[in-house]
Amino acid sequence: MTPDELDLIRRRQKARARVMALLLGGLVLLIFAISIAKIQLGMHL
Template identity: 70%
Template sequence: MNPLPDDEIRRRQRSRALVMALLLGALVILFYAISIAKMA
């Protein structure tokens, strides 16, 4: 089993970080919307 090249590892890390950032942003928007709805 040969190891992956460094650029492939970096690309996977970058795509995983992008997905995590999008999920975190979606959670923030969801909590914001819920708190606005509870105040109204």
């Protein structure tokens, strides 16, 4: 592989990693918000 091809692959991997990090962070925030809402409503699970 040429250096340009390797650079392209690395950039795609970085972009994919960022998307996954954002999705995971969003999921964590969603679960946290749901937990807080349940606690405030007195629905301890």
